[in-house]
Amino acid sequence: MDPKCAGPGAAADLGRGVANEMANDYLSANGSGNKPTPSESDNLPSVKPKEQDRLDVQHAGMLLLRGGKLVVAPLEKEPENVLDVATGTGIWALEYAREHPNSQVIGTDLSAIQPDPAAPNCTFIKDDAEDPWEFGDIRFDYIHLRFVVTCFDNHHGVLSQAFNHLEPGGWIE
Numbered sequence: 001m002d003p004k005c006a007g008p009g010a011a012a013d014l015g016r017g018v019a020n021e022m023a024n025d026y027l028s029a030n031g032s033g034n035k036p037t038p039s040e041s042d043n044l045p046s047v048k049p050k051e052q053d054r055l056d057v058q059h060a061g062m063l064l065l066r067g068g069k070l071v072v073a074p075l076e077k078e079p080e081n082v083l084d085v086a087t088g089t090g091i092w093a094l095e096y097a098r099e100h101p102n103s104q105v106i107g108t109d110l111s112a113i114q115p116d117p118a119a120p121n122c123t124f125i126k127d128d129a130e131d132p133w134e135f136g137d138i139r140f141d142y143i144h145l146r147f148v149v150t151c152f153d154n155h156h157g158v159l160s161q162a163f164n165h166l167e168p169g170g171w172i173e
């Protein structure tokens with residue numbers, strides 16, 4: 001299902017269904033009385049189709065909340081190079097690339113689950129954001145990280161790398 005093609009009610013219903021199914025899976029695997037462990041995020045691996053559906057529904061919800069905007073940062077000019085760290089299904093990166101054909105968009109993730117980009121200006125790379133970033137001379141005008149709070153052991157390290165790879169005047173969101 002493409003959540004973008006459904007109304008808000010349908011997206012919410014799908015979201016609730018996916019969340020309920022995942023909660024049931026989690027409880028049957030871990031027992032209903034157990035407190036979630038710090039590695040709870042391991043129960044949301046994006047290689048699972050249900051988790052990919054959840055991410056795409058969440059993306060649709062974010063667009064609704066933001067009046068259809070993919071970016072909130074007050075960008076003054078069209079970014080030349082855009083990076084989406086921990087891109088998940090790649091839905092944000094692909095939509096951004098389609099909306100901004102003059103921007104070069106890279107999406108990175110631990111899991112190579114993204115589709116072959118249908119946009120010529122969008123590339124997906126399998127990469128651990130906690131490893132040293134290897135983008136050569138590229139400096140990004142806009143770096144996007146969304147729903148990554150549970151992802152990294154060292155958030156400060158990831159953000160430091162983002163700052164080091166930012167073009168002067170660029171934005172991290």
Ligand SMILES: C[S@@+](CC[C@H](N)C(=O)[O-])C[C@H]1O[C@@H](n2cnc3c(N)ncnc32)[C@H](O)[C@@H]1O
Pocket residue numbers: 046055056059085086087088089092108109110111127128129130145146147148151152
């Ligand atoms: C909750 S999802 C968010 C996906 C996407 N940013 C979005 O908004 O839809 C988190 C993603 O982070 C990826 N991830 C987790 N740790 C990572 C790491 N160290 N480096 C790169 N990606 C990572 C996971 O594979 C998963 O796809």
